Amino acid sequence: MVPTAYYIILSAALFTIGVLGVLIRRNAIVVFMSVELMLNAANLALVAFARERLNVDGQVLVFFVITVAAAEVAVGLALLVAIFRTKNTADVDEVSTLKG
Amino acid sequence: MEPLQIPPVNLILLAPLLTVVGWASALLLVDVFLIPEGKKKLTGYLAIAGLLVAGLVGLPLWNVSGSTFSGMLVLDRYSLSLTWIFVIVGALSIAMALDYLPRHGIEQGEFYPLIMFAVAGMILLAQGTDLIVLFLGIEALSITLYILTGFAYPRLTSEEAAMKYLVLGAFAAGFFVYGIALVYGATGTTSLAGIAEFLGRQTLVAEDQTLLLAGAGMVLIAFSFKTALVPFHMWTPDVYEGSPTPVAAFMSVGTKGAALAALLRVLAFAFEGVQAYWLPVLAALAAITMVVGNLGALGQTNVKRMLAYSSIGHAGYILLGIMVASERGAEAFLFYLLAYALTNLGAFGVVIALEQQGESVWSIEDFAGLYQRRPMLAVAMALFMFSLAGVPPTAGFMAKFFIFTAAYEGGLGWLALVGVITSAIAAYFYLRVVVKMFMQEPAREVQPELNRGLNADIIIAGVATLLIGLVPTPFIFLAQQSLVALGG
Amino acid sequence: MDVLLFFVTAAVALVGAIAMLVSRNAVHSALFLLLNFGAMAVLYLLLQSPFLFTIQLTVYAGAIMVLFLFVVMLLGAEQVEDTPDRIAWQRPLGILLGVGLLGVAAAASLRGAAGQPAPGGEAAASFGNPAELGALLFTRYLLPFEITGVILLVAVVGVVVLNQRGRQQAPAKPPAGD
Numbered sequence: 001m002v003p004t005a006y007y008i009i010l011s012a013a014l015f016t017i018g019v020l021g022v023l024i025r026r027n028a029i030v031v032f033m034s035v036e037l038m039l040n041a042a043n044l045a046l047v048a049f050a051r052e053r054l055n056v057d058g059q060v061l062v063f064f065v066i067t068v069a070a071a072e073v074a075v076g077l078a079l080l081v082a083i084f085r086t087k088n089t090a091d092v093d094e095v096s097t098l099k100g
Numbered sequence: 101m102e103p104l105q106i107p108p109v110n111l112i113l114l115a116p117l118l119t120v121v122g123w124a125s126a127l128l129l130v131d132v133f134l135i136p137e138g139k140k141k142l143t144g145y146l147a148i149a150g151l152l153v154a155g156l157v158g159l160p161l162w163n164v165s166g167s168t169f170s171g172m173l174v175l176d177r178y179s180l181s182l183t184w185i186f187v188i189v190g191a192l193s194i195a196m197a198l199d200y201l202p203r204h205g206i207e208q209g210e211f212y213p214l215i216m217f218a219v220a221g222m223i224l225l226a227q228g229t230d231l232i233v234l235f236l237g238i239e240a241l242s243i244t245l246y247i248l249t250g251f252a253y254p255r256l257t258s259e260e261a262a263m264k265y266l267v268l269g270a271f272a273a274g275f276f277v278y279g280i281a282l283v284y285g286a287t288g289t290t291s292l293a294g295i296a297e298f299l300g301r302q303t304l305v306a307e308d309q310t311l312l313l314a315g316a317g318m319v320l321i322a323f324s325f326k327t328a329l330v331p332f333h334m335w336t337p338d339v340y341e342g343s344p345t346p347v348a349a350f351m352s353v354g355t356k357g358a359a360l361a362a363l364l365r366v367l368a369f370a371f372e373g374v375q376a377y378w379l380p381v382l383a384a385l386a387a388i389t390m391v392v393g394n395l396g397a398l399g400q401t402n403v404k405r406m407l408a409y410s411s412i413g414h415a416g417y418i419l420l421g422i423m424v425a426s427e428r429g430a431e432a433f434l435f436y437l438l439a440y441a442l443t444n445l446g447a448f449g450v451v452i453a454l455e456q457q458g459e460s461v462w463s464i465e466d467f468a469g470l471y472q473r474r475p476m477l478a479v480a481m482a483l484f485m486f487s488l489a490g491v492p493p494t495a496g497f498m499a500k501f502f503i504f505t506a507a508y509e510g511g512l513g514w515l516a517l518v519g520v521i522t523s524a525i526a527a528y529f530y531l532r533v534v535v536k537m538f539m540q541e542p543a544r545e546v547q548p549e550l551n552r553g554l555n556a557d558i559i560i561a562g563v564a565t566l567l568i569g570l571v572p573t574p575f576i577f578l579a580q581q582s583l584v585a586l587g588g
Numbered sequence: 589m590d591v592l593l594f595f596v597t598a599a600v601a602l603v604g605a606i607a608m609l610v611s612r613n614a615v616h617s618a619l620f621l622l623l624n625f626g627a628m629a630v631l632y633l634l635l636q637s638p639f640l641f642t643i644q645l646t647v648y649a650g651a652i653m654v655l656f657l658f659v660v661m662l663l664g665a666e667q668v669e670d671t672p673d674r675i676a677w678q679r680p681l682g683i684l685l686g687v688g689l690l691g692v693a694a695a696a697s698l699r700g701a702a703g704q705p706a707p708g709g710e711a712a713a714s715f716g717n718p719a720e721l722g723a724l725l726f727t728r729y730l731l732p733f734e735i736t737g738v739i740l741l742v743a744v745v746g747v748v749v750l751n752q753r754g755r756q757q758a759p760a761k762p763p764a765g766d
Contacts, residue, residue, distance in 0.1 A: 013602060016686045019685065020609060029618075033656065040625065047637050050635075051635040056715070059637050060728075063725065064733075064736055067739070068736065072743075073652050075746050075750075078750045085751075
């Protein structure tokens with residue numbers, strides 16, 4: 001069997017990459033993806049600990065995290081689309097003012 | 101396969117919570133199908149009614165306590181008092197929004213049920229006794245607030261503020277989940293009682309303790325983001341400035357209060373055994389939060405940003421009450437929360453009255469000469485500013501007095517001293533507003549717009565600010581009574 | 589066998605994550621993240637969580653990533669990299685913080701004997717059975733389960749609210765404040 005510690009180190013590495021992504025990248029969508037990576041890393045740790053303890057609770061927690069992540073992504077992407085549309089409208093307005 | 105044995109559930113214990121969630125869900129439908137466009141104010145009144153009903157439902161539960169849902173949720177006087185504070189905060193925020201939304205052309209009926217859902221998340225934070233419930237409570241609250249922050253269509257700053265808030269909120273959620281994972285790895289449980297029991301054991305493996313502390317640290321980072329403690333506060337001024345003003349008011353007291361209330365339960369109850377580790381960290385956080393929050397407010401000419409920084413500073417003061425993990429500390433915490441919530445909601449109410457349609461300036465100059473045009477409004481604002489600054493005989497003074505005394509008695513004398521000094525600095529920018537209102541000529545013509553909702557908000561907040569300051573005894577008594585069987 | 593599989597999958601997951609981080613094109617980032625999520629799913633299988641394996645593939649790799657790709661394509665945001673670096677100290681600080689985090693986590697995970705997975709046996713063989721998970725969901729975790737329902741409701745309402753307005757009512761004034 002693979003020792004739990006290996007999984008935890010992997011999850012720590014992935015979490016760190018996610019944190020770096022949020023801090024370094026400026027593209028909102030990529031920042032979002034980095035957050036998803038962080039949540040996934042945490043999930044991996046939960047599942048690994050659950051296996052170590054033979055305790056299913058850890059897996060149930062992952063279920064909740066995934067649900068919340070999905071909700072958050074939905075709202076976030078909706079916001080991105082809304083921002084995009086507002087910006088577009090604004091641009092169109094500018095153009096029409098110039099013409100007028 | 102044997103049938104599921106669903107554990108006994110005592111729904112009485114979550115009567116206020118169920119009322120808020122049920123009412124909000126029903127209101128969503130009522131709003132869509134029964135309330136015509138242009139009459140959405142009715143939805144707002146119904147939402148206020150729902151929140152008040154939830155508060156009333158809580159009244160007979162004062163002598164009830166217990167936990168249900170496999171020990172994930174608890175009802176005690178502490179959570180009940182917080183529930184009442186949150187219900188008042190929600191109702192006053194809606195009252196402010198009633199005319200704000202149509203005036204700015206962003207009226208949509210969903211606004212009001214969403215505020216109710218946010219209040220439900222806050223109540224969950226007050227009642228939750230399991231890390232996963234606290235996580236879900238924070239998320240329910242935050243996701244609602246992301247939406248409300250981005251409500252001010254078509255102001256791009258609002259949507260961008262929402263985006264910024266969401267990214268940082270999700271970032272914090274990542275830390276929260278990783279913290280839960282580490283705590284779970286160390287203890288095998290996420291329940292606060294389970295963690296406390298684990299720490300109480302004599303035979304604690306050193307490695308497990310390291311893991312637990314790392315987890316606790318991550319959870320603390322997540323809470324620091326949510327409550328905007330320095331150095332996790334960068335988002336606050338931008339988000340407050342960008343969001344619709346009633347939402348900023350709601351956030352400044354609601355989110356902070358709920359997250360800090362949960363933090364108090366987590367630290368004082370679950371992690372009591374490792375107090376030696378978190379106390380210095382929290383003390384440092386509180387100190388820099390008080391300093392940076394108040395210094396940051398000094399240079400602001402935008403009232404909304406000033407209030408944002410002021411709310412950061414106040415989170416630092418509230419933190420003092422949490423750190424003194426004693427009854428005195430928790431009492432002071434509750435009292436401070438109530439006083440600060442009412443004062444701040446009043447101050448935001450005045451800001452809304454002065455806010456003109458389609459503008460995003462919120463300049464402090466707009467307050468110049470307000471006394472000549474609207475004496476009562478100016479007096480009310482002066483009262484709120486005095487209270488925020490901590491000048492007697494207002495609620496803010498009593499609150500600061502109690503929290504500093506509690507800190508001093510709890511052996512945190514130096515922090516109390518930092519608090520007093522920063523309060524003195526803070527007096528400058530609060531009183532500057534007062535000076536402008538009473539002693540200067542108006543820089544430009546700003547016609548304050550008052551209406552029923554705003555009047556109610558300002559009058560209630562003003563009376564309460566004075567009342568709590570002049571006759572604090574009953575409120576202190578309530579706070580003391582609230583702490584019977586904390587964490588039970 | 590297990591160990592070999594672990595190392596291969598872990599390598600794939602790490603490569604996916606790093607490639608996501610450094611890709612300049614958002615579509616590439618999304619695809620690399622997809623690779624990472626797939627590898628994660630395999631790790632879940634190794635850890636005896638068949639249910640989470642399915643969820644990971646359908647919800648994460650399936651629904652969420654498709655949503656991401658859809659939005660990237662819709663907005664044409666592949667190359668968007670607005671303001672190069674608003675805060676100059678953010679990058680070094682981020683890297684410093686990252687290294688520190690990794691160190692802490694590695695230290696925390698070196699738990700010696702406690703880090704060994706539980707021995708096999710009857711309990712281990714039946715561990716992670718989806719039925720067991722489902723039962724927990726509706727007994728001990730009933731409350732969190734209900735709360736997720738509320739969260740999803742709020743998210744649905746929010747998405748509608750954020751994108752429906754402005755269609756029925758034109759803004760009273762041209763957009764201000766930007």
